[in-house]
Amino acid sequence: MVKICCIGAGYVGGPTMAVIAIKCPAIEVVVVDISKPRIDAWNSDTLPIYEPGLDEVVKACRGKNLFFSTDVEKHVAEADIIFVSVNTPTKTRGLGAGKAADLTYWESAARMIADVSKSDKIVVEKSTVPVKTAEAIEKILTHNSKGINYQILSNPEFLAEGTAIDDLFKPDRVLIGGRETPGGQKAIQALKAVYAHWVPEENIITTNLWSAELSKLAANAFLAQRISSVNAMSALCEATGADVSEVSYAIGKDSRIGPKFLSASVGFGGSCFQKDILNLVYICECNGLPEVANYWKQVIKINDYQKSRFVNRVVSSMFNTVSGKKVAVLGFAFKKDTGDTREAPAIDVCNGLLGDKAQVSIYDPQVTGEQIQRDLAMNKFDWDHPMHLQPTSPAALKQVSVVWDAYEATKDAHAVCILTEWEEFKKLDYQKIFDNMQKPAFVFDGRNVVDAAKLREIGFIVYSIGKPLDAWLKDMPAVA
Ligand SMILES: NC(=O)c1ccc[n+]([C@@H]2O[C@H](COP(=O)([O-])OP(=O)(O)OC[C@H]3O[C@@H](n4cnc5c(N)ncnc54)[C@H](O)[C@@H]3O)[C@@H](O)[C@H]2O)c1
Numbered sequence: 122m123v124k125i126c127c128i129g130a131g132y133v134g135g136p137t138m139a140v141i142a143i144k145c146p147a148i149e150v151v152v153v154d155i156s157k158p159r160i161d162a163w164n165s166d167t168l169p170i171y172e173p174g175l176d177e178v179v180k181a182c183r184g185k186n187l188f189f190s191t192d193v194e195k196h197v198a199e200a201d202i203i204f205v206s207v208n209t210p211t212k213t214r215g216l217g218a219g220k221a222a223d224l225t226y227w228e229s230a231a232r233m234i235a236d237v238s239k240s241d242k243i244v245v246e247k248s249t250v251p252v253k254t255a256e257a258i259e260k261i262l263t264h265n266s267k268g269i270n271y272q273i274l275s276n277p278e279f280l281a282e283g284t285a286i287d288d289l290f291k292p293d294r295v296l297i298g299g300r301e302t303p304g305g306q307k308a309i310q311a312l313k314a315v316y317a318h319w320v321p322e323e324n325i326i327t328t329n330l331w332s333a334e335l336s337k338l339a340a341n342a343f344l345a346q347r348i349s350s351v352n353a354m355s356a357l358c359e360a361t362g363a364d365v366s367e368v369s370y371a372i373g374k375d376s377r378i379g380p381k382f383l384s385a386s387v388g389f390g391g392s393c394f395q396k397d398i399l400n401l402v403y404i405c406e407c408n409g410l411p412e413v414a415n416y417w418k419q420v421i422k423i424n425d426y427q428k429s430r431f432v433n434r435v436v437s438s439m440f441n442t443v444s445g446k447k448v449a450v451l452g453f454a455f456k457k458d459t460g461d462t463r464e465a466p467a468i469d470v471c472n473g474l475l476g477d478k479a480q481v482s483i484y485d486p487q488v489t490g491e492q493i494q495r496d497l498a499m500n501k502f503d504w505d506h507p508m509h510l511q512p513t514s515p516a517a518l519k520q521v522s523v524v525w526d527a528y529e530a531t532k533d534a535h536a537v538c539i540l541t542e543w544e545e546f547k548k549l550d551y552q553k554i555f556d557n558m559q560k561p562a563f564v565f566d567g568r569n570v571v572d573a574a575k576l577r578e579i580g581f582i583v584y585s586i587g588k589p590l591d592a593w594l595k596d597m598p599a600v601a
């Protein structure tokens with residue numbers, strides 16, 4: 122029986138391995154992690170992450186051919202194929218701080234593999250890493266190899282949160298990069314055979330190592346660039362009276378552009394886009410390509426601009442101050458159908474409002490109060506470290522309350538900010554909300570989920586990203 126071990130039981134390791142296990146009953150899959158609470162949660166009824174469809178998959182194969190364990194060394198030693206899916210945060214100190222990937226966790230995983238292995242291994246990069254990481258990993262593994270043969274493959278993951286299970290069941294493509302040697306090609310075939318259990322052959326792409334590593338960064342950069350492009354347009358739409366949804370629809374009809382990923386928003390979030398683009402920028406700079414680096418940097422600048430533009434819009438509309446005013450925030454996760462808050466635009470927006478002394482009342486159907494307090498107190502990039510290395514829970518911010526109901530959050534509020542596109546926000550009783558709010562009552566829709574015309578009929582002053590402005594808002598400058 123082939124044995125797979127995955128180091129890192131996070132958003133990628135957990136769901137990916139669960140899907141391999143369910144699709145390949147003859148393969149034993151063990152997911153290991155240094156975090157005991159995380160492994161305990163994977164072994165419990167309440168999984169550590171919320172992802173539609175994940176429970177069913179895990180429960181169908183856990184204890185049969187899918188296991189979660191903290192016994193990292195034992196399972197690594199026994200495995201034929203080792204996936205490494207550990208954190209690759211942005212460096213906060215030293216050379217490349219604020220841009221380069223911090224490979225501490227990857228390196229310690231590689232050293233541990235080298236220490237405990239007694240048989241040949243295929244080591245698969247699942248984490249997103251800088252180009253040429255495989256070369257460094259190879260050096261660590263082979264430095265003291267005791268005659269063991271290691272083959273390194275790059276197999277980046279393209280799943281998106283909220284749709285991870287669907288994405289893993291039906292991937293647009295699986296990408297496997299390896300050495301162009303006979304050993305490298307054999308390893309590629311071995312990994313390909315795993316995916317071939319459910320992914321059509323034509324969707325499994327094989328490349329050299331560096332193309333695979335770079336393709337992951339490139340894919341995220343292209344996706345994020347689309348959002349920054351449409352968000353840049355949204356600012357121009359507001360200035361001119363055009364409607365960004367109409368513009369997106371019109372350009373998306375061009376088959377060369379396509380309709381997906383053109384929704385204007387308060388900004389993109391998530392654990393990957395910003396981190397991976399910063400990583401790309403750093404690699405460009407290190408390779409003497411400052412123009413290319415600046416091109417990609419702009420994607421992040423526009424994203425930051427979009428978030429501060431939103432905060433400025435809120436503050437300037439409300440007579441240039443939100444001091445002491447209750448502002449309800451609906452949605453804190455970085456997108457719908459996930460409880461993940463990593464780099465969520467809500468963090469920057471809330472911090473902006475708190476900076477102007479607002480009283481913020483937050484509701485998100487999947488995010489706990491503890492998580493929100495932690496996010497609002499955390500330093501940039503601290504979130505991307507294993508749980509037990511993160512700062513302990515901070516004292517709760519007095520200006521912030523977290524509630525479990527949208528009506529409670531909006532009661533007596535001066536304004537509502539919608540920051541995640543949860544379906545339930547479309548179906549709220551906005552008349553009831555209006556009746557219980559201070560007047561004038563504002564809605565700032567950062568995800569274009571509400572029917573602005575209906576809300577205006579009720580009496581709200583409505584701001585929707587990239588849409589023609591209310592007369593009220595027109596004369597209020599929203600300069601970032
Ligand atoms: N989240 C996504 O949607 C996504 C998608 C594609 C790629 N990625 C990439 O995948 C990687 C993992 O991301 P994630 O979202 O799963 O992160 P995560 O923080 O959810 O999980 C990483 C896990 O690795 C564990 N870990 C760290 N060092 C370890 C070690 N030495 N031994 C054992 N366990 C260790 C941590 O405790 C943590 O549970 C990152 O490189 C990320 O960029 C993420």
Ligand SMILES: O=c1ccn([C@@H]2O[C@H](COP(=O)(O)OP(=O)(O)O[C@H]3O[C@H](CO)[C@@H](O)[C@H](O)[C@H]3O)[C@@H](O)[C@H]2O)c(=O)[nH]1
Nearest residue numbers: 278279280281282348382383384386389390391393455456
């Ligand atoms: O038209 C759009 C589409 C997305 N977003 C925002 O962009 C962010 C990222 O969304 P999405 O890409 O759907 O989620 P992620 O889970 O971050 O997935 C991205 O990052 C992963 C980690 O690398 C990759 O594997 C995925 O392919 C890539 O889509 C979220 O804040 C979304 O709200 C928009 O604002 N407008």
